[in-house]
Amino acid sequence: MKDKFKRITFLLICVSTMIVICVAVGFFGQNEEDVIINRIVGVVAIISGIGSVIMGISSIFTSSLDNVREYYATGDSAELANARKVLYNYRYIKIKHGKTIYDGDFDQWVQENIDPSQTVLCTTTKAEILAATSEIADFYQMWGLLQYKGFLPVWVFETASGYSVIKMYEAIEEIVTEMRSMNPFYAVHFQNLCIRINSKYRKAILECRKKEMEYIAKVLGVKDLSDNRHFDNLKK
Secondary structure, X not given: OHHHHHHHHHHHHHHHHHHHHXXXXXXXXXXXXXXXXXXXXHHHHHHHHHHHHHHHHHHHHHHHHHHHHHHHHHHOOHHHHHHHHHXXXXXXXXXXXXXXXXXXXXXXXXHHHOOOOOOOOXXXXXXXXXXXXXXXXXXXXXXXXXXXXXXXXXXXXXXHHHHHHHHHHHHHHHHHHHHOOOXXXXXXXXHHHHHHHHHHOHHXXXXXXXXXXXXXXXXXXXXXOOOXXXXXXXXX
């Protein structure tokens, strides 16, 4: 919506500039030389002011594109890639086994029940999950705020990219809830970003969800996810 508003504003300014010039030209043909010169100066001043506004809006567009490049560049860092891997793994542990880090025996249970040779469900510890949560929550909290303020276009999160963000939030949802008992604003822009993505690209998100459910049924052997509280649990 904000991107559309910027485009409309830019178009209106350009049209207004053309109208001002046309009106000025019409007046020039009906006035004496000294009056014409004064009006030329006035019109030039008006056009200069409008040009400054256009340049300002253009800089906003450029800034948005710079932020898009920055988002992808920082999101591809080794640290964030590893954090996402840990949380995807944790999410699948919750989906298949219903275990969370708030179960007192979580670390021991993982060591005894998860085969480290598996490629989907891997061994991980509570400490690793909390560290990954902190990194992911901080990253999407910042970009969620920038997107809300209009500095990052929402189309960055279209289709699979947006669904990945939602899956990250689902992975850490109970951790966020626990953290908010101490800080009520913890990851709030992260959560709101997920809600905006889900609202904007609902059809694409549902398609991604369907494909993942098929993958989970095939690889994890979980057929019925309708009552799984760790799946599709984004609160509005």
